[in-house]
Amino acid sequence: MLPSGQPKFRRRKAERPSEIIDAALAVFAEKGFAAAKLDEIAARAGVSKGALYLYFATKQDLFRAVVEQAIAPNLHLIRTAIAAHPGPISDLLRLIAGRLAEVVERLPVGGVVKMVIGEARNFPELARVWHDELVAQALDAMTDAIRAAQARGEVRPGDPRAYAVQFVAPMLVGVIWRETFVPVGARPFDLPALMRQHIETLLTGLLTEEAHA
Amino acid sequence: MLPSGQPKFRRRKAERPSEIIDAALAVFAEKGFAAAKLDEIAARAGVSKGALYLYFATKQDLFRAVVEQAIAPNLHLIRTAIAAHPGPISDLLRLIAGRLAEVVERLPVGGVVKMVIGEARNFPELARVWHDELVAQALDAMTDAIRAAQARGEVRPGDPRAYAVQFVAPMLVGVIWRETFVPVGARPFDLPALMRQHIETLLTGLLTEEAHA
Amino acid sequence: MLPSGQPKFRRRKAERPSEIIDAALAVFAEKGFAAAKLDEIAARAGVSKGALYLYFATKQDLFRAVVEQAIAPNLHLIRTAIAAHPGPISDLLRLIAGRLAEVVERLPVGGVVKMVIGEARNFPELARVWHDELVAQALDAMTDAIRAAQARGEVRPGDPRAYAVQFVAPMLVGVIWRETFVPVGARPFDLPALMRQHIETLLTGLLTEEAHA
């Protein structure tokens, strides 16, 4: 309590939107869209409720901004993965698995995943954006890589798109587990370890005899 | 105001609660807890809004009833699966996979899964019930079966709990995909086929040389 | 404070809308649309704020209902006035003037007039409805009657529509005066007397014989 006190206002036009989006992500992820209160988002962002409306016209707009921004960093991940070289498929899968494990430890993926799953019916445009710009692209890229490997004789016959899902599913389930059941006492998974074991299991089953040699 | 009036068929009150729960499941699954309106639930159940309160004290209670009831049929599935152990693990996994695929085609699993994932933070007791009474039991049963198979030399070394997750993950992801992205135009998966391919891939990688013979 | 107390609710579906409209008319007339609070309207109607929404979807809808209902009784007045023509114009004008004076003493015309004038720019549809269904019809009917009287040689040459306005203007101004300045201490007008004098003046002129000479 210095005699001067802190200023009641801070003028920070540039930083505010992302501060608000971060706070909103946290609250939306925790509560879902409808149950999230703007009061709480504002409080967490350290601004007044009215200030939210300087940057986002409605609660829905704010939600859209949150979900759309959450795509950005991941897009990078995909592009690098897509660019991922001609080498043997086993290397590629190990590489991607490692990347995924990292991302998942570092970013609030869980919250975003829950938001998208939970609000897809209420915000179909968002589900569409996520599918078209992120999920489908990632899945297609994986599928292409696997199909190419099949053509090279590295991977056994089978639906390559299904193989791609088999590949990422445990990571996704691990994240959901962490978000859903760990907070109520469930034993957590060591996601990187889970993914390592999964890759090796999958490779053993996925690869042809020659590819193993 | 004729004394007779139309001959109103009143359903027996015994059926009302489950009719309401069914309607509520549909709405909660579609909208999430907070965005679900009692008006809509009542309308779908064919009763007045006030009537809901004859059977459920609050919206939360109704939600609890919905989530808890959704456990019941699945519990049966698990118990039979648990009881199925003696033979080789490959048979067990194929059996369970088939059962899962059936259930998933027949029951509104997707909606329930979304509800549990989406509202876990808002209703921790529900997440706990689901974990303790259903998910953890299923996972433990699977883990035990795999561990036993390892002891018998059928399954390669590795974390059996992780193996269990690897096993079910694609089915779960397939269901989520169906709920989330198919409505906005995504290409659906043939879940039984996905699960069949997954089992075979996994078994090839999971089993020891001897078990393959 | 009888031990039983009054019932908290009253079920009066049929009466409510008009009770609410009456209360709303009072408040809108006094404050204007924007400054009128639904809380106050509800309180004056003896219902809760929420109850308003059982009958009117929005504040604007309620306002529309108020303004539109205010047309109904006046429409009757016009129709009879229109039907009244055959005799000499002087009789017709005296008749209508008497009717107007009555209406203006009995109904909350002033509030309605203020509402329509004050909110015409904010609610053009309402201004249009009022014009098309009430004001223009009345003015046209008067104009026709005067034109017919001119054809019969009863009325001097001149724009009959202007004559019609000259005829009703003092009544309107008198009402506005009553609403606007009397509450702050202005000397009121005796509207019937004003109208009687006006009619006679209009019919015979202001000036004395000598003044004309």
Added chain:
Amino acid sequence: MLPSGQPKFRRRKAERPSEIIDAALAVFAEKGFAAAKLDEIAARAGVSKGALYLYFATKQDLFRAVVEQAIAPNLHLIRTAIAAHPGPISDLLRLIAGRLAEVVERLPVGGVVKMVIGEARNFPELARVWHDELVAQALDAMTDAIRAAQARGEVRPGDPRAYAVQFVAPMLVGVIWRETFVPVGARPFDLPALMRQHIETLLTGLLTEEAHA
């Protein structure tokens, strides 16, 4: 951040208040007090919202300034009209009618009238100021002139105050008509012509010689 910057022309501060008042008049007249937004007033005045508070302490103060300023030019009109007496009353009335028609074509009288009528209940002091300093004075002056004319035998017996109202009412109604109904498609009145016809009618009467007989 060059030291020079653009050569900004700053208007002298002395002009600001009246610029703001003009803008405010436009917005208040169009929307009414409550529906008028300071944002819009500031924008029309070409200043920031904050700048309004350098000149007016509150929105109400600004409104007061607007309504009070609107009195000034009219006061002049009255004084000259009052000074105009000696000749025959017919000349006086024709003179004043011409002045009124001019004023009404040139100044935003309509908006002011609407403001005063619409907000009289919300701002009684303003209604009082308008009454005491403008309307009552004008009416009294007219009344006195008419009474004097009666004493001179120029005007028939009757309530001179009522005669005064009869005199100005069509002009007022014409202005209100222009503000209220013309924007939604009503046929406008030619106000000077209306007033000319009105004066002559009032002076000589509506009826023909024969009709009187």
Added chain:
DNA sequence: TATGAATGAGTGTTCATTCAT
């Protein structure tokens, strides 16, 4: 002076819950 980002009390609207019928 002047700005405009920031505030927060206030209002329209929603909806879970109650209760007279």
Added chain:
DNA sequence: AATGAATGAACACTCATTCAT
């Protein structure tokens, strides 16, 4: 048991007002 009109607390959003710059 069943209804649905009515309630009122809660929330999204607005806007007059403030203040750091």
